[in-house]
Each structure stands twice: as C-alpha cells, then as structure tokens.
Amino acid sequence: MISFDDYRRLDGVAMAEAVRRGELSAxxxxxxxxxxxxxxxxxxxxVVRKRYERARVEAARVDVRAPLAGVPFLVKDLLSTVEGEPxxxxxxxxxxxxxxxxxxxxxxxxxxxxxxxxxxxxxxxxLTPTTEPLLYGAARNPWxxxxxxxxxxxxxxxxxxxxxxPIASGxxxxxxxxxxxxxxGLFGFKPSRGAMPTGPLFGEVWHGFSIEHALTRTVRDSAAxxxxxxxxxxxxxxxxxxxxxxxxxxxxTEPQALRIAFTHEPLWGHEVHPDCVEGVRAxxxxxESLGHHVEEATPAHDRHACALAYLTIIAAETRxxxxxxxxxxxxxxHRRDFEPATYSLGLLGRAFTASAYxxxxxxxxxxxxxxxxxxxxYDVLLTPTLATPPAHIGALxxxxxxxxxxxxxxxxxxxxxxxxxxxxGPLAAKTFDYIPYTPLxxxxxxxxxxxxxxxxxxxxxxxxxxxxxxxGEATLFRLAGQLERARPWAERRPPGD
Numbered sequence: 134m135i136s137f138d139d140y141r142r143l144d145g146v147a148m149a150e151a152v153r154r155g156e157l158s159a160x161x162x163x164x165x166x167x168x169x170x171x172x173x174x175x176x177x178x179x180v181v182r183k184r185y186e187r188a189r190v191e192a193a194r195v196d197v198r199a200p201l202a203g204v205p206f207l208v209k210d211l212l213s214t215v216e217g218e219p220x221x222x223x224x225x226x227x228x229x230x231x232x233x234x235x236x237x238x239x240x241x242x243x244x245x246x247x248x249x250x251x252x253x254x255x256x257x258x259x260l261t262p263t264t265e266p267l268l269y270g271a272a273r274n275p276w277x278x279x280x281x282x283x284x285x286x287x288x289x290x291x292x293x294x295x296x297x298x299p300i301a302s303g304x305x306x307x308x309x310x311x312x313x314x315x316x317x318g319l320f321g322f323k324p325s326r327g328a329m330p331t332g333p334l335f336g337e338v339w340h341g342f343s344i345e346h347a348l349t350r351t352v353r354d355s356a357a358x359x360x361x362x363x364x365x366x367x368x369x370x371x372x373x374x375x376x377x378x379x380x381x382x383x384x385x386t387e388p389q390a391l392r393i394a395f396t397h398e399p400l401w402g403h404e405v406h407p408d409c410v411e412g413v414r415a416x417x418x419x420x421e422s423l424g425h426h427v428e429e430a431t432p433a434h435d436r437h438a439c440a441l442a443y444l445t446i447i448a449a450e451t452r453x454x455x456x457x458x459x460x461x462x463x464x465x466x467h468r469r470d471f472e473p474a475t476y477s478l479g480l481l482g483r484a485f486t487a488s489a490y491x492x493x494x495x496x497x498x499x500x501x502x503x504x505x506x507x508x509x510x511y512d513v514l515l516t517p518t519l520a521t522p523p524a525h526i527g528a529l530x531x532x533x534x535x536x537x538x539x540x541x542x543x544x545x546x547x548x549x550x551x552x553x554x555x556x557x558g559p560l561a562a563k564t565f566d567y568i569p570y571t572p573l574x575x576x577x578x579x580x581x582x583x584x585x586x587x588x589x590x591x592x593x594x595x596x597x598x599x600x601x602x603x604x605g606e607a608t609l610f611r612l613a614g615q616l617e618r619a620r621p622w623a624e625r626r627p628p629g630d
Contacts, residue, residue: 137296140165141630144351144623145204145299145358146381149246152195152203159192159203159248166205166250169297176278179291181210181269182252184218192248199246200361206247207301209289211255212345213239214334222454223257223266226462226470237330237366238345242302245361253301254288257475258454259343260447262312262568263529264288267472271526274316275627276593280523283313290317290348294627300354306343307443308518308571311583315518315596318585318625319348320613322355325603326578328373330366337370340446340494342575350623352613356380359606374604383607384614391612393420394430394507395515401440402520402562402569409517412587412595416515419586423615432507432514434500434573442493443576444561449490451475452482468543474531474560477539477551484548501577508579508602513612516570518583518596529563570598580606584613585622592628 135157143151151157167185174180188205195203210221214232221228235243242249254264254272264272264287274282275295282291286303290313293301303310305323314321329344331337338344346362349355360379365372397405397413421427455475459466468476507514531539542551565572574581580603583596601608617623 135161135165137165137169140169141296143299145201145349145354146351148204148299149200149202153197157203159195160189162203163188163192163205163248163250166298169295170250170292173295173297177273177275177291177295178270179253179272179288179295179297180207180251181254181288182219182221184249184251188248188250195246195248199244200357202246204247204300205250205298206242207251207253207289207292207298208239208249209255209286209302209304210252211259211285212236212304212335212338213302215239215249221252221268222259222458223255223268224458224471225268226458228268230461234333236334237332238362241330241362245358247300250298253286253292255285257472258451259285259304259306259309260451260475260478261285261529262308262564263524265526265530273526274523275630276318277523279525280593281316281526283316283523285309286348287313290314290319293317293319293348293350296630300347300349300358302345303348304343304345305575306339307575308568310346310348311518311571311581311596311598312568314348314583314585315594316523318588318594318622319350320352320355320585321348321583321596322346322359322609323574323581324359324363324606325373325580327365327369327371328363328606330362330364330369332366332368336368339450341578342446352610352617353381353384356384356610376606380606380610383610386611386614388608388611388615391425391512391608392510393425393427393513393515394511395427396429396431397517398431399520399569400434400516400573401436402566404520404566405517406521408522408589408595409520412597413515413517416586416597419616419619420515423619430511432504434503438496439500439573439576440561440565442496443572445485445489445493448478448482449485450482452479455479468546473536473539473543476543480542480546480548480551484552497576500573504577504579505602508605512601512608514600516598518570518598520567520569522589522591522593522595524567529567531560535560574600579603580609582609582613584616586616586620
C-alpha cells in the first residue's frame, strides 16, 4: 500500500494522473485515506459518518479516464444527498433519515471520479462559523487542537489539513468554505451565485446566499473540481455566467497587471486583530511585487442595514428548515429536536413578517447593485478572511446568561419575548465581529476565495480573502495560481503531522 508520506505529497490532480498511468489504483488510494482517517480522526472529530464498504465497491468501478479518477473525497454532512444514506445536517431529527437519491452535485462528483469515503462534521444546519454541534461534539483544528477549524465546513477543512483526503466538499452561505480554509491553512473558493447545481431538492439555498464547492490544499485541485461540476442544473432559478475555458488552464496562466483594492477595515464588525492587519499589508506588498496596482479602498455599503437584512433572511430560512426537518421526520416541530440557539433563531424568523423578509431581500439586492461599480473600477478586493486568528473551541458559544434566556424563550415559544430581550442581537454581533468580511459577498453574489498566505507567531494560519466581480472566477484562479507559485503553501503541515 502507498505510504502516508507518499499519499500526503500528492494532490488530487496528481493522484488521478497516477491512476490513469496505472501507477496507483483507486483502491490503493482509498485504503490510504481510510488508514489516515482512522489514525487522525479520534483527535480531530472531523468525520462523523464513514462509508468504507460502499466506497470500496465504488472505487473498484471508477472510470480511470475521469478527470479526478480514484481521488478519495469526503462530503460535508449538509445539503448534498447520497442515495440510501442520511444527510444529517448536525441535527438529531435528520441523523438517521435516509435520502432517496443522489443530489445533482453528488452525481457530478461521482462522474468526475471522486470516491466518497465519508461525511464530515458540521454545526446544526450550518449556522455557525465554528463546528461544535451538540450531536457530534466539536471538530478540532489540526494546527492546534484547542482551536476551532472554523465552520460551517469545519470537519471538511480539518480532514484536508490533516491529510485524510486531498479534497473535501463545503458549502458557503456566509463564509463557510472560506472561514475554515483560513483557520486550517487551505485554499477555499466560493463560486459566483448560480454557478453550482442545487437540485433536485432545492431551488436556491438561503435566498441564494449558499453555494457548494470544495476545500483543497492546492489551487489546481479546486479548479479541477469546479471544472467538473460547475453549471446550473435543469430547473435552476438562475445561472452564473459560463466559463470561457477550463479553470485548470487559468491556474497556469499568469494574470495581467490587476487593479487591486485592499482594506482591513471591517465591513460589518468592529475590530480587527493585528495579525490579520499584518497579513493584509504583507499580501498587498507581495501583490505589488508581482506587478499589480494596489491601493487602499473599501466598497461603500450600509453596514448596519446589510447585516440586519442578512440576519432577517437567515432567521426566516432557519425557521423554514426546521419545519422541513420536522415534516421529513413525520412529527410536529418541537424545541427538543433542535439546539437551543437554532430554535431561538427559528423563533426570531417566525416573528418577522413577510414584508420584513421582502424588505431585507430588497436591501441586499440594492447592495449588490451598489457593489457593481466598485468591481468595474477594481478587478479584485483584498481583505482578511477573518477578523482574528482561529477562535478557541467554545469562544463563540452563547454565554451562560444567553443560554438561560434562550431556554426561557424557547420553553414559552415566545417570539415576541425574543425580540423584546434582544437575545439574537448580541449573538449576531459576536458572530459578525469574527466574520466581518465574508457574508456580504454571499449576499451580493460575487466569487471569493481564502488563500493561505500568512501564519502568525503562534503558528496559526491567517487566510487572505480575495473577491472579484460576478463571473470573475477566471481572474481569481489566475491570481491564486500566481500567489501559489510565489508563496507555496501546500507542503506546510500542522505540528506532528
């Protein structure tokens, strides 16, 4: 069997090339992935459902001509469905409820040759920027087990950073690919709104904020997965602009001199840690040295109105998800089937009127309109991905007082009391203080990526966040490829790896 060191050195594209040449088999790669999962997962709690036997059958049937033939892969336990298996969403109601069919994205992953070895840890319904569900417990960061790998794709990020697989799936509704990429020293790419299939169970997810893709060590792996999966499926409510040529070619192409704006001013929150400020300034200097025109500038938008509108929509969507989960389970909606914070957020969503939801939608659509001129003047915006280094496990959880208030409100089923006590406000503020950059671009739809360009003195990764105009994936992949060549990161390993 291939050694772990040899397995760890290969990215997904290299693995598939070795399978095509007959140097490795999909079965060998899967067994290496299983061995690494079994060795590393007890400490990290990244993989919450294993499907080794089915994966072995599927590996034996892989088409070696597929672009990612035989590459071991993990799927986040949210949104994407695998026929005959649960998609648990970090929720006790859905934990054992099997799904009737593969989602379209799973079908495309399979067609690309990816072999699904298991499902990864996620917070309930993907609601938090850390991965600490009550159902499965906290996922931990390979760079420091005391820190979170981020969320909501934290299990996937921890698995890739620990070398379990070269590629794992993620979904991003407020930064949930980019946040864990930053925390775990990975490349995380969020495509443009409408770029990925959502069928057959969904039209748009979270009002179009949420989109699925992947976390990887290398840029070309992300590009190869996107090449194999991008494109709206039949019945999609809208579609992103099509790509002009394969993204793997863009990664190899040197970008022309770009006009790049940078800011470390928080877009929604309040303060930014000096490590993140230094990361942006160092990255701006690197970009200048690569021939780009770099200047400090911040896109104009109404921060308070946008954050409130985003919270309004997420609360309403959470209530709808809770109702759907109860309906699938064939039982009435009850607080005991959800985490207290989830249930409280759903109560807040019930309290909002239909007109409040429509007004919030309009606020964010106008923000997208206002953002467009900024990206006509600049090709790319650079910010930190997060306002701080990776958070400690538990740091973003509700306080004792907040938990007591939520239990009271939930027991009374009192939406009005939730609004009166403003339980959700402080929790939202705490979250946006940690992620002041990523959610805005879910709301406005642009592609964005977190690039692992900086580590602090404590050895923790500090991701840099790049955003381009709608349909600007090619620009980002060219820039990411250039940055990867200038500052290679794929061989950096967590302590003890």
